[in-house]
Amino acid sequence: MTTTQHRTKIGIAISTRERVADALHPVLATLVDLALAAKHAHWNVKGSNFQALHTLFDEVAAIAQASADTVAERIVQLGGTAMGRRQDLGASRLSTYPDEAVVGPEHVDALATALAEAGKAARNLIGDMAELGDDVTADILTEVARDLDKQLWFVEAHAQG
Template sequence: MTMINSPLPEGDREIAGAALQATLVDLLDLSLVAKQAHWNLYGPRFRSVHVQLDEVASIARDHADTVAERAAALGVSPDGRAVTIAGSSGVPAFPSGWTRDGDAVDALVRTFSAVIGRVRERIEETGPVDAVSQDLLIGLTAELEKQSWMFQAENRA
C-alpha cells in the first residue's frame, strides 16, 4: 500500500523505486564505511585523510536524504534501517580495527568503484521510466566520481 500517489505508472514506479532504494542503501553504507575509517585511521597522512573521510560521510548522508525523499515523492517507502543496509548493500566490507592511512585510501578507492558501478547501472535502468530519478543519479555519480578521483590521487606517489 502506498500513502502517496505516484506521478509514474506502477511498473515505472517499481523500477525507479528499486533503483532509488538500492542507491539509498549503498549511500548509507558508504557513510558508515567512511566514518569507520575516519575513527580508526593512523599514519603520516592522518590529518588530511581524516578530514577527507568526514567529507565523504557528509556527502553520502546528504545524497542519501535526497534519494530517500525522491523515493517517497514517488510513493515508495524508503528503508534505511540497519538490517536493510546489512542485507542488501553492495559496498565492500571495511576491516575492523586500526587502519593505516594508505590502506584506508585503497579501501575507499575500491568502495567508490563498486558504488559508482552500481549507480551507473541504475542510471541505465531509470532512463526509460523516470528522467527525474535518472538525473538525480547522474548528479550523484558526478560527485562520487569526483571523490573517487581525489582518493585515487591521494595514493599516487
C-alpha cells in the same frame, strides 16, 4: 522489495514508480553503508598523513549521507517508503570493509574501493531509469555518480604520483 505505495498526483504510472523505488533501494543501502565506512576511516586512520585523510574521509561521509538523503527522498516522492535502517543494509552493494586497515594507504585503498562500488551501483541504473521514463531519477543518479566519482578522485589522489 515492494513496500506500500502511497497516493500521489505525480505524473508517473504506479507500475513505473514501484519499479523505480525497488531499483533505488539497493542504492540507498549502498550510500548509507558508504557513509558508515567513511566515518570508520575518519575515526580510525593513523599515520603521517593523518590530518588530511581524517578531514577528507569526513567529507566523503558527508557526501554519501547527502546522496543517501536525495535518493531516499526520491523514493518517497514516488509514493514509496525509504528503507534505510540497519535491517535494510543487506541490500548494499559494498564489499566488507577490511578490519586490517590501519594506516593511511590502507584506508585510502579500502575507501576508494567502496566509492567505486557505490558509483557503479548508481551509474548502472541511470540508463534503466531513463528507459522507464523517469528522467528525474536518472538525473538524480547521474548527480550521485558525479559526486562519488569526484570523491573517488580526491581519495585516489592520495595513492597516486
